[in-house]
Amino acid sequence: MGETDESCLFCKIVAGDIPAEIVAESEHTIAFRDINPQAPTHVLVIPRRHEPDIASLADAAPLEAAELLSMTRKIATDDGHDDYRLVFNNGAGAQQTVFHCHGHVVAGRDLTWPPG
Numbered sequence: 011m012g013e014t015d016e017s018c019l020f021c022k023i024v025a026g027d028i029p030a031e032i033v034a035e036s037e038h039t040i041a042f043r044d045i046n047p048q049a050p051t052h053v054l055v056i057p058r059r060h061e062p063d064i065a066s067l068a069d070a071a072p073l074e075a076a077e078l079l080s081m082t083r084k085i086a087t088d089d090g091h092d093d094y095r096l097v098f099n100n101g102a103g104a105q106q107t108v109f110h111c112h113g114h115v116v117a118g119r120d121l122t123w124p125p126g
């Protein structure tokens with residue numbers, strides 16, 4: 011995988027070519043609100059680098075994966091939530107629809123277990 015993929019929706023958000031409501035940014039990571047929120051807080055946290063999933067990111071750039079994971083707590087607390095769920099859907103069979111690594115930070119309502 012390369013640094014960017016011109017056909018990738020989330021690479022276009024990273025580049026600023028598609029607008030998004032960005033809530034946090036750092037050197038290698040950005041976070042923006044999901045267009046179809048499933049909870050009062052539903053933020054996607056993504057690497058600027060194009061990698062298909064979190065394991066691929068960790069293999070290619072472990073410090074960038076760590077930066078992404080560290081940002082998740084701030085995303086939740088900035089919205090007033092101490093507790094949150096962090097979900098990575100990996101592969102179409104797990105409902106991944108955008109193949110640029112992204113974690114879903116979900117908070118602000120009762121979260122059941124097991125997830126659906």
Ligand code: 5GP
Pocket residue numbers: 019028030031042043044045046047054098099105106107108109
């Ligand atoms: P996945 O199903 O791949 O784990 O999650 C993809 C997420 O991206 C979905 O929750 C979907 O609502 C969100 N999404 C898809 N297109 C856009 C977009 O153009 N902007 C934003 N902010 N979110 C998007």
Ligand code: ZN
Pocket residue numbers: 014015018019020021022059060061109110
């Ligand atoms: Zn991408």
